Amino acid sequence: MSVEALSRGNWLARGFGALGLGRANLNLRLGAAIIVGWALIAVFAPWIAPYDPITHNLADKLQGPSLLHPLGTDNFGRDILSRVIYGARIDLQMGVLGVLFPFLIGTTLGAIAGYAGGWVDILLMRILDVVLAFPFLVLMLAIIAILQPGLTSFYIALALVGWVSYARLVRAQVLVLKTSDFVTAARSLGFGRFRILFRHILPNCIAGSIVFSMSDVVLVVLAGSSISYLGLGVQPPTAEWGVMIAEGQNFITTAWWITTFPGLAIVLMAFGFSLLADGLAERFGLRQP
């Protein structure tokens, strides 16, 4: 290998290092690339999308993939490619926000339960058992139905239901770290409970939750799509992949592209987050590569 190639390799490595990907593995890079790709598509949707995602154009309805409409059109003549591109905005937001709130709530409650112990722990764990006793989707549907169908209700329902996984995960870790030497050392130095919990214990047990949250994004996007499909989430005519699949199902035998391409978009995004989760797990040393 020539000297230039070597130094270029170093330059690349330094670039990855600057991005925090110094020892990054293939999973992490590929996953990050896919998610960044979707994020760019979402941000620049108005410039990328060739057509308006909402306006009907009945003259062009149910056309198969062509040069004019690369992914075809639906029964209202809307361009599928444009709708998939705009759908990325909603679905990415759903994935991120739908995980963020449960993550924050679950991590905090789990950490408090594990660290406080006693009746606080018992109370929180019994509430958790109650939530877990219901099937996930049934409880989600019930809460959304009580509120009112829509994206906001979806987030609220997820926050109420989704925190349990994070709480359990973090609580178990906190229980282990609570008796570790460095926590005892922090106590012996007279540090307060909140300082010990949030500055010493949590940073050392958050990695598992972050990895889990990445795979959780996949579940949340699928749940969001399912709930939109059932008519309780994102409302038509908004472009959202789950809604698109629901709308296209009547035409599945005659116009397969209406459901297939949004379905592939979901798969590709889920794939990206899964890779990211695997890569992060490796990175944090939670799993052997």
Added chain:
Amino acid sequence: MSAPLPLLQVRDLAVRFRAGGVGLPGFGARYVNAVNHVSLSIAPGETLGVVGESGCGKSTLGRAILNLVDAQGGEVRFEGDVVSSHDPSSIAKLRARAAMIFQDPYASLNPKLAIGEAIAEVLRVHRKTQPEKVAARVAELLYLVGLSPELAARKPHQLSGGQCQRVGIARALAIEPRLIIADECVAALDVSIQAQILNLLMELQRQMNLSLIFISHDLGVVRHLCRRVAVMYLGRIVELGPTEQVFAAPQHPYTRALLAAVPDIDPDRTLNPAQLRGEPPSPLDLPTGCPFHPRCPHAQEVCARGEAPMLRASGTRELACHFDLPLNSQQGEGP
């Protein structure tokens, strides 16, 4: 010689842990009696060694003094004030003046925190330094324990065990303590590093007039370092006195056995024959009477009955035995 007011007084301290048994209170619960009726005191600037075999409760004693484990009985007084687990302010006051150094230098540092930050945090929590002077004080503390201030940005895993232990000492010193409890603080280090850390501790102790409770199973180190020594067996202090006297003329049969078991580097000598029969009894199920009687070569009938003998004065030291020892030919070897 007038006795100075003790810095720390421990009276009748008892710690027990639950072991096994079902969750319901009172059903099948068994307790490990880790520390039983321990009393000791330490004067300002004094060094007290606590020795004993593994599991004798010496580490638990250290932790109980700082209220890191709950005591089931007894009393700890620091600078004359009672430290009670029911009074958070008394604990805060104690921990602002007394620090602990731990056995495992890596495990006792937060792995995510740079060591400079770990020291700075102590300064900030205890408001020891004005915010703008924290960095300078951290550098000063690192220098004091023999580390280059340039290491401040390193994480614990980037340092050696000896360096981590120095960080632990720097953190303890950051609170400007009167008392340091060193819990097996060199046991995990290489012998050459041990000497460095011990010399550092002794020097700091002299400079700052620190009191030091040095918990160790290494009798040589304790003899070298400590003015007084307490020998523990099964959660009790069996003998306590000036180090040289205790080492030169041990009175309690357990102390004698312990000292006789120290291996000697002398190829011509065979190892000492085992002094003690059997294993120490399980702390889950302590024998009646003197806890040492099942293994004691001098045990009499009285030793097996009633309560364990209390620590009582015997000349310049204290002793927990029914008899005036020594019972055999070592008589007259005293100070």
